[in-house]
Amino acid sequence: MALEVDLTFDQKTYRHYMNGFLAVLHCHHYMSLLTKLAEDYEDVGGPDILCESVEDSIRPMLDDYFQKHNVGTPEEKLKVGQEYYSVMGMGQMEVMGDEQGGEVVLQRSHVDQGWQKKWGGNIGKPINHWTRGYAAAMFAAAFNRPPRSYQAEEIASIIKGDDTSKFTITAC
Amino acid sequence: MTVQRDVVVKQLADIQIESTDEGLIPAYGVLVNMLPVAFWNTFTERILKAIPDERRAELEEALVNCAHECGYHTGFGIINSDEFKSVVEPMVTEGAKDILRGAYAVFTAWGWAKSGIVQIKEGERMVIRAVDYYESDGQPGYKTAFMIRGVSAAFFDLAYSDAFPDGIHKYKCEQAKGIEVGDPFGEFIVYQNE
Numbered sequence: 001m002a003l004e005v006d007l008t009f010d011q012k013t014y015r016h017y018m019n020g021f022l023a024v025l026h027c028h029h030y031m032s033l034l035t036k037l038a039e040d041y042e043d044v045g046g047p048d049i050l051c052e053s054v055e056d057s058i059r060p061m062l063d064d065y066f067q068k069h070n071v072g073t074p075e076e077k078l079k080v081g082q083e084y085y086s087v088m089g090m091g092q093m094e095v096m097g098d099e100q101g102g103e104v105v106l107q108r109s110h111v112d113q114g115w116q117k118k119w120g121g122n123i124g125k126p127i128n129h130w131t132r133g134y135a136a137a138m139f140a141a142a143f144n145r146p147p148r149s150y151q152a153e154e155i156a157s158i159i160k161g162d163d164t165s166k167f168t169i170t171a172c
Numbered sequence: 173m174t175v176q177r178d179v180v181v182k183q184l185a186d187i188q189i190e191s192t193d194e195g196l197i198p199a200y201g202v203l204v205n206m207l208p209v210a211f212w213n214t215f216t217e218r219i220l221k222a223i224p225d226e227r228r229a230e231l232e233e234a235l236v237n238c239a240h241e242c243g244y245h246t247g248f249g250i251i252n253s254d255e256f257k258s259v260v261e262p263m264v265t266e267g268a269k270d271i272l273r274g275a276y277a278v279f280t281a282w283g284w285a286k287s288g289i290v291q292i293k294e295g296e297r298m299v300i301r302a303v304d305y306y307e308s309d310g311q312p313g314y315k316t317a318f319m320i321r322g323v324s325a326a327f328f329d330l331a332y333s334d335a336f337p338d339g340i341h342k343y344k345c346e347q348a349k350g351i352e353v354g355d356p357f358g359e360f361i362v363y364q365n366e
Contacts, residue, residue: 007206009185009283013304016283021208024306025189025282027246028203030319033238034215041231044222050215057210086195089205093195108194114203 003083004069018087021061028114035111035127047129054133055140055147058084062141074099074142081138090131097169099143101150104135106165112158126154128165139169148172175263175270177288180277183259200256200278201249209283209306216318217310232318236345239322244340247323247330250278268294268331275327276300285320285358295332300324302358308351315350317358328362341365 008017016023038046062081071077078095085093092108106112111128132152139150149172156166189206191197197204216235223231250256251271260274269292276288285305292298300320307317325345333339345362349355 007189011182014181014185014280014283014286015304015306016206018206018208022210022306022309023206024209024212024284025204025206026212027200027205027242027249029242029245030238031205033241037234037238038215038219040234041219041223044219044224046219046222049218049222053211053215053218057208057214060210061208086191088207089191089195089197089203090207091195092193108196110196110203110205113196117203 003065003080003087005087019061019065021064028110028117031111031130032115032118035115035129038129039123039127050129051133051136051152052148054130055137058134058137059141059147062137066141077142078138081134081142085131085134090134093131095135095138097139099171101168101170102139104131104138104152104167104169106131106158106167109158109165112165115159122157122159122161124160126157126165127159128154128157128167131165132167135167135169139171145171174266175260175273175277177273177277177280180260180263180274181281184255184278184281200246200253202246209309212319213307213310213316216307216316217312220312235318236322236325239319240326241322241340243323243326244329244336247275247327248336251275251330272298272327272331275330279323279327284323285317287320287358296364298324298328298362300360300362302351302360303356305351305358308358311352314353315347316352317347317350317360320358320360321345321347324360324362 006019038050071080082093082095090110091106094105096102111130135152136150150169152167152169154167156162158165264270285302287300287302290299290301325343328343329339333342343362344365345360348361349359351358
């Protein structure tokens, strides 16, 4: 299954749309700096705010795609989520699991590789809050559950020197 | 001829942004992402809501700085990229001013803001207007264009401060007007840091 992607640029407003959703280009510097900012403000919940902002902004795009393209089964829906992730430039993802949860593996990661390009090394802990939120949105959308139905934990991380990043997804 | 924003925007927008087989988008010397505007705006709005009043100014400056550092490094990549050289440089006749105009055309083509320079005093001050920008989409009751502020200061750093990478933070930018607070356009003033 190849994801159908309609990228348009409004010549009047100069805005981008991805499958009808307003989108914008940014770079790994901005993503790394915003991720670092979320880490710096951990005392007010920065990492979880980042994670949940992703979950809440990605979910409508997935639901809309499923509806418009008659994507019916959870397996097909997870596959759509996996492909959308790459189309957005966020990396290369493998997903497996069922309604109880599963696993997400990143062979390539915009967040981690961008962090490495910017600062090198690692800070001794995983930082890919963006993908935690994405994985939560993807599983909730695939199994037609409300937001915050799944939690993702990053158990291996490219930024920490692992070959791949891995996330366990658990139904709450 | 000087740099004509609309011509540049159209040509740059025609360059397809597509991810590689590895799901990454290398362009302009950086890794690019294309994400829903809702994500960026939601994160900003929620973290500002979470912060106690006495730390709000510090957080706002941190948000601006994310864009300032991003704009400085990515801006340098942009103005030295093959895309910039092929599309913008043939129109450059006014040195740094035109490089800045070209950088704002890229800024516009990336979907950040329909914006342009309305006044410039070289090395001292610049005024930018944006008639449409994604950071204005919510109506939180305060000015929200932290990204435009940071990137604008960064572009002025690149044009008039010490050579890259030693010239960052010579300039800063304040938001004078905002669509999100009821003004007809956003207005941004870049000036030398004290």
